[in-house]
Amino acid sequence: MGPLPGRLAPLAARPRSSALFLDFDGTLAPIVPDPAAAAPLEGVVPVLGALARRLALVAVVSGRPVTYLATVLGPPAGVRLIGLYGMEELGPDGTVRTAADLERWRDPVGSVTAAALAEAPPGVGVEPKGLTVTLHWRGSPDGEAWARPFAERAMREVGLVAQEGRQAMELRPPVEADKGTVVRRLGEGHDAMACFGDDLGDLAAFAALDRFAALGVDVTKVAVVDAESPPQVAAAADLVVEGPAGALTVLEQLSEA
Numbered sequence: 001m002g003p004l005p006g007r008l009a010p011l012a013a014r015p016r017s018s019a020l021f022l023d024f025d026g027t028l029a030p031i032v033p034d035p036a037a038a039a040p041l042e043g044v045v046p047v048l049g050a051l052a053r054r055l056a057l058v059a060v061v062s063g064r065p066v067t068y069l070a071t072v073l074g075p076p077a078g079v080r081l082i083g084l085y086g087m088e089e090l091g092p093d094g095t096v097r098t099a100a101d102l103e104r105w106r107d108p109v110g111s112v113t114a115a116a117l118a119e120a121p122p123g124v125g126v127e128p129k130g131l132t133v134t135l136h137w138r139g140s141p142d143g144e145a146w147a148r149p150f151a152e153r154a155m156r157e158v159g160l161v162a163q164e165g166r167q168a169m170e171l172r173p174p175v176e177a178d179k180g181t182v183v184r185r186l187g188e189g190h191d192a193m194a195c196f197g198d199d200l201g202d203l204a205a206f207a208a209l210d211r212f213a214a215l216g217v218d219v220t221k222v223a224v225v226d227a228e229s230p231p232q233v234a235a236a237a238d239l240v241v242e243g244p245a246g247a248l249t250v251l252e253q254l255s256e257a
Contacts, residue, residue: 004253007239008219010192012257015054018067018192021205022048022053022247022255024062024069026198027224030244031166033139036125036172038072041195041244043252045074050255051079056190063163063170064202065129066090080186085163085201087131092245103132105173112154113151121146131171134165141167166228180204187212194220196247198229206236222250 004012004085011018022028028036052058059080062069066083070090075081081090089097111132116126120220124139124147126133135151137143147169154160154171163178179197183205187193197204209219223237224247225230234240241247 002253004204005250006058007193007220008254009257011194011220012254014192016056017190018055019057019187019190019194019230020051020055020059020193021179021186021193022058022060023179023197023199023224024060024064026226026229026244028060028195028244029072029113029248031226031228037133038174039247040072043248044244045076046249047248048073048079049076049256052076053249054255055203057186058225059178059182059186061205063113063129063132063134063165066186068098070094072132082182084129084132084177085179086171086182087172088132088173098131099175099177102173103177106131108158109160109173111114112158112160115154116150119146119150130168132170134168134170134187136168138167166199166230178204180208183208187217190222192218194222196222196224196251198224198226198233200230200232200234203236208235222247 025038026046028040032038061082063085064083065086066081069081069083087102091097096238097249113128120126124143125136137147151162151169161174195209206221209221213219221237223234223240225240227233228244241250
């Protein structure tokens with residue numbers, strides 16, 4: 001399997017004071033045309049469980065609803081599941097925890113979702129997520145010409161904000177919640193951290209690690225790349241791996257180390 005990359009050696013050396021943050025789509029699961037069909041690579045769930053037994057913190061932080069993450073990942077015992085860029089978290093009792101100030105956005109987002117479902121041209125996917133909605137044009141490159149004006153209207157008329165994705169755009173409430181806020185909150189008190197991500201939404205998590213690095217924490221930013229990955233992600237990373245298979249190999253190496 002090969003040796004653990006040196007950048008991740010601090011996590012192996014000090015596991016009980018180390019934190020690991022992982023994206024889902026494009027990192028633990030391959031990107032697929034139908035987002036509903038995404039699934040983690042074989043071997044991901046066992047290695048997450050093994051890492052959770054060794055490290056102080058293992059968290060999957062995704063733009064997906066946390067109930068989706070729980071369904072496709074099990075979830076592995078001890079792994080924190082955080083969805084919608086930090087707006088949802090699965091509690092120890094299996095209930096979904098959402099900040100109270102977000103609930104007032106559920107109806108406005110629902111209205112935008114209904115409009116998107118009614119207006120989207122063929123080939124454009126509309127993914128309802130409760131507190132957010134994602135517009136996918138992977139199946140119809142021309143669909144971007146519809147999705148962007150629709151998003152601009154929702155931003156102007158409803159007050160939602162947009163999060164860019166890979167051939168997709170997510171509309172969500174204008175609250176301070178992204179992968180960076182999650183890393184800053186959960187990373188406190190650890191002296192070694194790593195984050196694996198593949199998309200623009202992961203740059204906020206990488207930036208949060210940079211803040212910890214300035215305080216003397218050992219950090220590693222891992223870009224999980226493929227042919228369509230935004231170049232900014234690899235440019236911001238300390239370590240680059242090829243796709244979810246490459247990420248899984250490094251996670252297995254870390255678990256064994």
